[in-house]
Amino acid sequence: MLFSASKLSFLLMAPKPQRIRHMVGTTWQSAMKKARTMSTDDTETDSSMKDAFSKYADYLNNINDKRERVVKASRDITMNSKKVIFQVHRMSKQNKEEVLDKAVNDLKAVTDQYLSRLVKELQGTDFWKLRRAYSPGVQEYVEAATLCNFCKTGTLLTLDEINATLLPLSDPSVEPLQINILDYMLGLADLTGELMRLAIGQISEGELDFAEKICSFVREIYRNLTLIAPEMDDSSDMKQKMETMLQSVMKIENACFSVHVRGSEYIPLLGSADTSYPLLGMLDIE
Amino acid sequence: MLSAFRNTCTTLCSHHFLNPKPYFPLFLISTQNISLPNSTSLSKPRYWHSTFFSMTSGADSPNLSSEKLEKQFEDFRVRLEESGNLKERIRAVATEIDSVTRLIYASLLLVHQSRPVAEVIEKAKSQIGVLKELYSRLSEIVSECPGQYYRYHGDWKSETQTVVSLLAFMHWLETGTLVLHSEVEEKLGLTPTEFGLDVDDYLIGICFMSNELPRYVVNQVTAGDYDCPRKVLKFLTDLHAAFRMLNLRNDFLRKKFDGMKYDLRKVEEVFYDVKIRGLAANGDSAGAKQAQGQS
Numbered sequence: 252m253l254f255s256a257s258k259l260s261f262l263l264m265a266p267k268p269q270r271i272r273h274m275v276g277t278t279w280q281s282a283m284k285k286a287r288t289m290s291t292d293d294t295e296t297d298s299s300m301k302d303a304f305s306k307y308a309d310y311l312n313n314i315n316d317k318r319e320r321v322v323k324a325s326r327d328i329t330m331n332s333k334k335v336i337f338q339v340h341r342m343s344k345q346n347k348e349e350v351l352d353k354a355v356n357d358l359k360a361v362t363d364q365y366l367s368r369l370v371k372e373l374q375g376t377d378f379w380k381l382r383r384a385y386s387p388g389v390q391e392y393v394e395a396a397t398l399c400n401f402c403k404t405g406t407l408l409t410l411d412e413i414n415a416t417l418l419p420l421s422d423p424s425v426e427p428l429q430i431n432i433l434d435y436m437l438g439l440a441d442l443t444g445e446l447m448r449l450a451i452g453q454i455s456e457g458e459l460d461f462a463e464k465i466c467s468f469v470r471e472i473y474r475n476l477t478l479i480a481p482e483m484d485d486s487s488d489m490k491q492k493m494e495t496m497l498q499s500v501m502k503i504e505n506a507c508f509s510v511h512v513r514g515s516e517y518i519p520l521l522g523s524a525d526t527s528y529p530l531l532g533m534l535d536i537e
Numbered sequence: 538m539l540s541a542f543r544n545t546c547t548t549l550c551s552h553h554f555l556n557p558k559p560y561f562p563l564f565l566i567s568t569q570n571i572s573l574p575n576s577t578s579l580s581k582p583r584y585w586h587s588t589f590f591s592m593t594s595g596a597d598s599p600n601l602s603s604e605k606l607e608k609q610f611e612d613f614r615v616r617l618e619e620s621g622n623l624k625e626r627i628r629a630v631a632t633e634i635d636s637v638t639r640l641i642y643a644s645l646l647l648v649h650q651s652r653p654v655a656e657v658i659e660k661a662k663s664q665i666g667v668l669k670e671l672y673s674r675l676s677e678i679v680s681e682c683p684g685q686y687y688r689y690h691g692d693w694k695s696e697t698q699t700v701v702s703l704l705a706f707m708h709w710l711e712t713g714t715l716v717l718h719s720e721v722e723e724k725l726g727l728t729p730t731e732f733g734l735d736v737d738d739y740l741i742g743i744c745f746m747s748n749e750l751p752r753y754v755v756n757q758v759t760a761g762d763y764d765c766p767r768k769v770l771k772f773l774t775d776l777h778a779a780f781r782m783l784n785l786r787n788d789f790l791r792k793k794f795d796g797m798k799y800d801l802r803k804v805e806e807v808f809y810d811v812k813i814r815g816l817a818a819n820g821d822s823a824g825a826k827q828a829q830g831q832s
Contacts, residue, residue, distance in 0.1 A: 303717045304779040310736050311783055379687035406602035409609045432613055471603055475610035482617035484624070484688065 314380075317372055321381050324368040325388030331361045332388070332395035336445055339398050343456055354399050366392060367420045370428045378431075386434050393430065393438025398445050405464060407472070410435045433483055436476065440492035443469050447499035451506055459510055466503045473500050623678065624689060630675045631693045637667050638699045645706060649752060651760035654710050661707055668700060669726045676732035686732065694738050700725070701734070701742025706749055713768060715743070715776060737790055740783070744793035747773060751803035758807060763816045766808035773801050 338354040369385055393413065400408035414429045421427045450465040473496055480489045644660040675693060679686055701721055708716035716724075718739045727734055750769050757765035777797055785791040811817045 299717075300715050300775055300779050301782070303715075304782050307718065307736055307740065308783045311785070315784065315786055376684055376686045379685055380690075382687075407606045407609070409605065410613075411609075432616060436613070471606055475606065479610060479614045479617055482614065482621055484620065 317377070318381055318384050321369065321372050321384040324365060324372070325385045327365045327368075328361060328385075328388030329391040331357070331365060332391040335361065335395040336398055339395075339402055339445075340449065340452065342402065342449075344458060351399065351402055355403070358395055358399055361392065361395070362416065362420070366417065366428070370421045371425065373428060374426055378426075382431075382434075386437070389430055389434045390438040390441060393435050394441045394445060397439065397442050398449075401442075401446070401465075401468065402449075405468070407468070433485075436480070436483065437489065437492065439472055440476065440489065440496050443472060443496045443499045447502050450503045454506055454510055462503070462510070463507060466500075466507050469500050469503055473497065620682075620688075623682065624692060626678050627675065627689050627692045630671055630678065631696045634668065634671050634675075634693070634696045634700065637664055637671065638696065638703060640664055641668075641703050642699075645703060648710065649756045651756065658707055658711060661703070665704075665724065669724075672725045672727060672732070676727070679732055690735065694735065697734070697738045698742045698745060701739050702745035702749070705743055705746040709746070709772065713772065715772075715779075737788075740780075741790050741793055743776070744790070744797055747776065747797045747800045751800050751807070754804050754807045758811055758816075763811050766804060766811050767817065770801075770804050770808045773797075773804055777801055 335354050335357045338350060338357055342350045365388075369389075373381060373385070396413055396416075397408045400406070400412075410430060410432065413435070414427075417429065418427050446465050446469050450462045450469075453459075453462045453465070473493075476493065476496070480486060480493050483489050641661045641664045644664075645657060647657045647660075648654060679689065682688070704721055704724055705716045708714070708720070718734060718736060721739060721742075722729065722734045725734070750773060754766050754769045780794050780797065783794075785794060808817075
């Protein structure tokens with residue numbers, strides 16, 4: 252009965268105003284009666300349709316709820332991975348070890364607390380179905396993990412190495428969460444942006460050899476990604492990232508170039524921790 | 538005169554700019570062309586150059602790590618190439634599905650020219666076997682990468698939605714009822730465990746079918762079938778009510794569902810036009826007379 256009532260209210264709402272004017276009187280009433288009689292006409296087909304649709308409704312509710320949970324987890328991963336990245340940027344000559352250790356610990360906490368939430372949601376085909384929901388978080392996580400690792404060891408953390416750290420998150424009965432190549436590559440593309448900031452910060456600190464190292468590392472990544480980026484499933488996103496990446500690489504190269512060309516002017520910086528610059532006064536001219 | 542002076546000043550400043558701020562190298566870049574010809578700054582950097590590189594090359598063996606890096610990317614390239622090939626094969630089958638659906642659609646369009654339904658359906662049905670065969674090929678390709686159904690789903694989903702809409706229209710012409718999700722899977726020979734029909738695709742396909750009904754009603758009435766609007770209106774009203782049970786997201790399905798009410802309204806208008814002129818009552822359908830008697 253509820254069903255036919257909702258149907259009636261729809262019939263009442265649907266027609267244009269001028270149609271209601273036409274329909275006043277007997278025709279309208281009979282149309283309403285008709286709608287009512289029709290809905291009881293063959294309830295059999297009606298209910299089979301309803302049964303089927305309540306199944307679809309359950310399915311949609313489930314997948315939508317799950318998607319919502321994955322999006323939330325992804326946001327938490329993004330937020331906390333960003334914090335790890337900021338922590339890495341606090342690195343300086345004096346506190347390098349200490350800062351990086353904290354970053355690594357924070358990253359471990361992200362893995363255990365937030366990334367673990369994805370494991371049970373992304374079983375079976377849901378891993379690819381919900382990729383758009385979790386991809387941003389995972390990319391940010393890859394960025395944070397590779398950045399930490401580069402600062403500690405000077406090498407690239409490979410996908411297999413990241414995935415190995417994710418294995419303990421799930422018990423053997425379920426499929427383990429493994430980051431896919433696409434998200435890893437997108438994360439790497441973002442990593443160069445962070446490395447650019449890091450390189451420029453390091454130059455200001457006087458850590459020129461570290462900046463040079465970043466420069467050659469980033470170049471390698473860019474070169475390798477150039478080869479395979481067009482092969483990706485959906486390369487439009489990557490295409491844009493490749494352009495930004497080239498910008499970052501060039502910024503680092505130009506910074507290194509500047510230091511290189513005007514190296515002589517860095518004596519006070521390199522020679523001592525003395526931060527009084529006799530020439531700083533010149534700035535006042537501007 | 539003044540600006541020339543200022544320019545030299547900035548060049549000079551940047552030259553001796555030692556403030557270690559993040560934007561500092563960018564500032565230098567902008568003036569690099571001016572400072573390059575300076576002969577004194579050319580001779581000295583060479584010294585610094587050598588120190589930098591002796592420092593970096595002395596650090597942990599960069600050759601080994603770059604080898605590892607290259608190996609990983611080589612591995613990626615192979616894997617991405619494989620998935621690219623798979624994608625191409627899927628696309629090839631999807632294109633074939635597309636051309637078969639066009640054949641079916643073209644034969645189904647004859648119902649608008651008041652050809653007998655049985656004859657029209659007969660012709661369209663002859664193609665279903667071909668579709669079944671194509672879907673089994675698709676299923677085979679996708680089974681090569683278990684669990685990745687949705688990775689490639691985008692490559693066949695719009696074709697599948699069309700297939701659903703055609704099957705649903707045929708089924709409705711035959712039986713006057715809605716084809717169910719499981720029935721479509723059965724018709725196409727799909728098994729939910731291996732290669733099922735995505736529920737979203739099914740529902741979108743049903744919405745496409747609803748778009749076809751207003752035209753059908755108009756042409757049927759023109760051809761003299763005055764009972765048709767009543768049947769279609771009932772079917773669409775029920776279908777619309779059933780769709781309203783779903784909690785939809787703001788996606789394509791939602792958009793298609795929102796469009797369904799215009800189909801419903803169009804059919805209502807046709808029904809009204811027929812009804813008000815008493816055409817439905819004069820129609821030779823028993824159903825119309827029965828309904829008339831009840832009201």
